[in-house]
Amino acid sequence: MSKSSAKLKINKLVLEGRDKNYVVEFHNGLNIIYGDSDTGKSSILNLVNYLLGSKNVYMYEELEIHGKEALLEVLLNDEIFTIKRNIFNSNDFIEVYPSSIENIKDTFPLEFGPDYKKMGPNGFFSDFLLESLNIPLIEVKVAPTKADSKTIRLSFRDIFKFCYLNQDDVGSKDMLDRKNFSVFTKNKETFKFIHNVLDTQVLDMEKDLSEKRRKKNELIAEYKIVSTFLRDARFETEDSINHKIEQTNLELIFIESNISKINSTLLSDTEQFEDLRQDIFLLEKQINETHVEKSVKETQLEQNIRLRKEYKKDIDKLNASIEIKEALPENDEEPNLSCPLCDSIIILDSKENTIIQYEGRMLENEIKKLKSRINDIDGLIIEQRNGVYIFEENLRKWKNELAEKKNTLDMNTKQIISPYLSQRDEMMSKRAALHETKQSILYLHKVRTKLNKLNQNAEIIQEQISELDGKLEKLKKGTPEIEQVIGDIADILSEYLHTIPILNAHGISINKNTFLPVVRNRDYHNLTSGGLRTIVSIGYFISLLKYGDKYNTYLPSILMIDTLGKYLGTNDTIPKKDRIREIVDDEGLKDPEKYSNLYKYLVSIHETLFETHQIIVVDNQLPSGLETTLSKYVVKHFSVDGIGDSKGLIDNA
Known part of the structure; x- marks a missing residue:
């Protein structure tokens, strides 16, 4: 199994609230969030998307009343980071800590501009994500058919569109902004870049390699300067600092114990x-x-x-x-x-x-x-x-x-107060001094951590350079033809549609002009059944994910799908009058078996790509008969009557 060159995994989402924190933890492979409507299911993916650079977060009333800030712990090519963002002001700088959520106090944060209109002290957030995932920083043409066309930056948000199928796009005729000409044109160029078929890809990769070598040399030079300064200043070593932290903690425990004993004796009333x-x-x-x-x-x-x-x-x-x-x-x-x-x-x-x-x-x-x-x-x-x-x-x-x-x-x-007060004051003075000492030592520890991170970053960039060198060599030897790429993606889509299965699963391909699915020789937007478009749109995104694993594309190793059961027959126990209404079910998509087969297909992907990929699914319910099988993949179950884990993401509202 090939390792994705853009490995992105969500570890934990934390919404900091005024009263308490709301936490969702994720794992490798398949993650399922399901439950009643209006319980905050979709807002989880919406917050994840916002913390990965989206311009807006859906501000429903419970979130606005109880929320403060949001944090996302992620693995970017196996390096752990915590992203922190103000949910009330999307223009604020985005803070990134090179640590887990639990340890952010031990590190100095980096500050990035949320978009290319506003640069932060450490640059742009999109560039940080792209560089961490070893995705080249490139520009694409606004009008690809014109030789003198202007160019525009390709951002992480452009690429992530192919990783997140939100509830408005599931089954939508206008998936991936088909009707917005300028946006859709950029989406097509992004598709080419992701699959290594962009005309300028070799030149762009050579530029990115040159920039990475420059950054590596800067990091090495900075590391040498800082380490030399610390050595000349006789700065504490990391082992010495860790020993002092441990020793100070032991002394604080001893002092606190003595203060507690003294307090327990001060019981008088005058x-x-x-x-x-x-x-x-x-x-x-x-x-x-x-x-x-x-x-x-x-x-x-x-x-x-x-x-x-x-x-x-x-x-x-x-x-x-x-x-x-x-x-x-x-x-x-x-x-x-x-x-x-x-x-x-x-x-x-x-x-x-x-x-x-x-x-x-x-x-x-x-x-x-x-x-x-x-x-x-x-x-x-x-x-x-x-x-x-x-x-x-x-x-x-x-x-x-x-x-x-x-x-x-x-x-x-206390009846005999003076001796105890004297002892207590002495102990509290020692405690205050120890706390000051500990803060100084922790600052030294942060500096040492920062120095180590410089060295680690240089090593990471060298690994990225080696990987890009290999890709560049392959591209120079023979860039894959677009017909071959879309043909392979269509084969994966065809296998998926036969597994569900849909009726008359023939004429399946990828349109070479739009790069969108074709089924029964009809373009995706010409499919009249909402249920069929739902099945096909989900299958298209799954096909991109599976192709990316097989051919090591620039598509991040994550897929988020919101409301899987849209337009589908999800449960044979639901009365007909309560199901989604269509005049005639010519496609047979009201059959709950197809809904079950869709989940079984996701489980099969989990079993194949568990180590390298992550799929996060939001839905209203689980297929009948699969509740036990799917229970091990459920990370959150919301229910307004309290049957699930809680009543919602914000469960005190």
Whole structure:
């Protein structure tokens, strides 16, 4: 089995909240997240996508109320990193720690610009991901057929489109932005690059190799300068630092034990400390009142967020009314319309059609009013959220002050107080000194870790150079023909479609102009069945993944699919009236067996590619009869009635 040259694996997602953290852990191979609607399933993939550089995160109300920041622990070609990002401001720099989530305090973070419009102190986030995955930094032509065409950077986001099939694209006719000419053109150039058939690939790879050699030399030079300085400054060695950390921790344990013993003896009560008791009483009262005020403010915040959501729904409805009105014929003599879902005839009754009785300008004015109200509410939400933060800060401060006063009262009310106070003060002084010493030692440890990382990075770049040298040599000897590439991908797709199986599985290929699937000699966007498009779109992305493993392409070794059962018959126990409605099931895709076969196919991929690849699937349920088989792949099960792991991603909402 070949090792992917762009190995990307998600280890852990952590959403930091105001009340607690929400954690999702992943493993190699197949990962399944399933459960009831509106429980935060899709938001998990949405957050992963955001932490990998997407411009936006879907900000539903529970996330906006309870969330603060998000962290993603990833393996990039077996090197561990933690990505940290502000979920409320996508323009902030993205922090990257060269460590696991648990150890980020032991390292210095790198700061990257979120896109190519804003450079961070350490460069662009996309370049960091591409370089870590050993994917060359190249530019592609805006108009490939023109010799003098302008060029544009190929970003990690362009490549990741072929790794993430979100719920809007599953079964969509316009998968991969087919109708957006400029974006789709870049997508096609990205497809060529991923599969090593881009015309300029040899030249671009030579440039990237030259840049990597330059960076390696810079890292080696920086390592020598820093190590020489540390040696001349008689800086502690790593072994010596680790020994001092261990010794300091042991001394702190001893000191804490002594302080605890002294505190346990200070149990006296006299009237001379009545003022201190009064201070404690007032603080407790202030804290309780603030908790009430904070609760009121949080309720107002939640109400405004929900109100804003309702206004947005009203705007969507009004926009839909405008679109429907524009689509309706001007008079009764015009031909009837066809339903866009089932091609059946829509019979219009103008007497009962309330939409056409309203002028478009009236609806547009109403939309403007709603948008104005949303702007006002946005200001209130920011003000109320800041107010909650102030309450929380005050509560932390007053609770600390209360704890100190209670501690002082306990200490000073001992019958024989002076000797114990003297001993305790001495111990606390030693503890403070030890904590200062420990912080200094930890800083030295961070510096040593940074130095080691320089050396490791130089070694990693050398490995990347060797790998790219091999690829470059192969490209120079003979770049694969695009017909051969799409032919091999089509073979994988054909095998998949026969396994599901679909009816009349013939005429299967990849269009050499669009690089999208062809089934029954019909282009993907001309397939009329939503269920068939769902099966084919999932199969297309799976085929790209399997081809990438076999031929070592630049496609990252991860696939994320949101809502696998879209348009499919998922469970034979569901009443017919509750299934997705189609007039005629000509494709036979309401048969739950096909849904089960789809999951069985994913399990077979897991068994083959477990060591090198990762597949993350979000769905509403599991196929009947496979619950036990699939249970070992489930990483999260949400249920509003509490049957699953929890009620949702944010389970205190």
